Amino acid sequence: MNFVYLIGIGGIGMSALARYYNHAGAIVAGYDRTPSKLTSELEKEGIRIHYEDDIALIPPEFTSYKEKTLVIYTPAIPDNHSEYQYFLKNGYNIVKRSRALGNIASQKRCLAISGTHGKTTTSTLLAHILTQSGKGCTAFLGGISKNYHSNLLLDKRDYLVAEADEFDRSFLQLYPEMAVITSTDADHLDIYSTHNKIKEAFSEFASQVKPDGALIVKKGTDINLSSVKAERVYEYSYDIPCDFYASSIKVLEDGFFNFDLNYPGGVIKNCTVGIPGWINIENSIAASSIALLEGISPEDLKNSLKTFAGVERRLDIRVKNEKCSYVDDYAHHPKELSSAISSLREIFAGRKITGIFQPHLYTRTRDFAEEFAKSLSLLDELILLDIYPAREEPIEGVTSEIIYKNVSLDSKIMLHKEELINYLAKIDIDVLVTFGAGDIDRFVNPITQLVSAKSKC
Structure with a gap:
């Protein structure tokens, strides 16, 4: 294909496909809901990205050369997405991310x-x-x-x-x-x-x-x-x-x-x-x-x-010293949390571990609330954020509270994410760890800077 357009280009799997086709010589562009570190890197690599669902923002070569254009979309995109509907109704070659990867593999x-x-x-x-x-x-x-x-x-x-x-x-x-x-x-x-x-x-x-x-x-x-x-x-x-x-x-x-x-x-x-x-x-x-x-x-x-140096956001040690340390992890399932926390106990033996958890999806929170509470109770201290909805609409009665009420820790608090940095600035930190698959990753750099500054005090 001469042209490849990706709807949801900022996702971890979609961005890899964008890079693959860009390296292969195709003209690559796409849409994502919000800018991120990953979309910024793609733009530096010459890939055009916009952040509004607007047919008028699709580069003209993609609308002019339908037969030469491959459209790839992530299943996280809703059916009523206007750009998705445009390509669908106009008969473009449009495939899910998984099919595109399957074709390459x-x-x-x-x-x-x-x-x-x-x-x-x-x-x-x-x-x-x-x-x-x-x-x-x-x-x-x-x-x-x-x-x-x-x-x-x-x-x-x-x-x-x-x-x-x-x-x-x-x-x-x-x-x-x-x-x-x-x-x-x-x-x-x-x-x-x-x-x-x-x-x-x-x-x-x-x-x-x-x-x-x-x-x-x-x-x-x-x-x-x-x-x-x-x-x-x-x-x-x-x-x-x-x-x-x-x-x-x-x-x-x-x-x-x-x-x-x-x-x-x-x-x-x-x-x-x-x-x-x-x-x-x-x-x-x-x-x-x-x-x-x-x-x-x-x-x-x-x-x-x-x-092997590991993977970003997988037991990713950002700051480590005897005074205070910070780790970022992608864990968003109860078993992942339990495994990560037990590994952290070995890495930081005898130290106080404070976990910040952002639940991912209303359905997952609903289905595993008790299991989340049990895993998070393995921490010494918990900061629980609101649910990150991703592709989902709210479900009545499903909030972070259904996890929080069953966490057995004495030291626990619920916060909105907008309150997080100010709260962290006021508390003593020994070992701090962020958990979650939502937009908690946007806090990694600010928290790294905050913990680094605390370690020098």
Whole structure:
């Protein structure tokens, strides 16, 4: 296509597609609801973006050359969006983000990482291993790699690493050579309605792994694999013996670990991951399983694990010193919160952890209110913000209060986000962490500056 127009261009997956087509030589433009750091970077790369839903703002070449234009939209865009309706009614070639990624992946050797938790860090680590080992890969990532400062890696060779997103059943557009399933917990019930339907979708995804490929599933995952066509099926775990697992795990300083990686070919001794937290041992086992099956040498694997710098907004340590520290994390599901908080306890042993949580979506808040309260009670102190609605309209009776009332902490407060910075300026901070998938990321830089200033007082 000569022209590619993206509706919702500022999303993490959409922006990677914009960068891909822009690098391929297409003329790329798009719409997003609000400016962000990501849209600013896209504009610096020569991509035109506007922030009003207005047909008149679509660049004229996209309306003049319909046959040469591909329109990509995110499922978060409402059906009554005027630009979407314009392209739809005028017969443009218009596809969802997932179909666009599926079309690209079909031309490569696709290595897909799926699961309700852990897929962003795992896919980014796999892409890093392939890049550092010299095999190279193109990668569409669900976060910004701190090694490469991008959500897109480009390479002319055959490998493509894809984060296989279950939202809106997007991952069913992929037919990978190899795939990992990290988890199948209940989530996105606004799409699936029941946990069983989520598990059915993961079973369908597993069946789409090619017959000469391999499927790697976290041990204990509740999933029906009876329709799997892949000739090789493996299990991985944190430390339970199976095909791929860690043993001889030793805690080092500041939440880092040393471990032996067991795999069908033997044992790789004294591995370390370049980022802290026990959860990243598990993520590294998942990424390493595909890397080893693809022929990465144990030496290259160890070096890659050690040099992995992580992903922005995934246990992302922004300030760290003995006086006060600040961490930002994307956790927006109860299990993600529990895992993140337990990892933070190891990284900042014995210190007081204050969490700021912005719930994401009315439906998720409604469906998991009790579970959120239980996970957030693992903190020492809670600052709870209003629900970030994203694509949803309010639901009567669903506010942050239904979480707040069940949090067992003595030290807890509810705030509007506009009050947050002033409140933080007045309180003592030991370890502060922001959690959420909404616009809480807009506060990361101001909070970083505030905590840095407090640490120097």
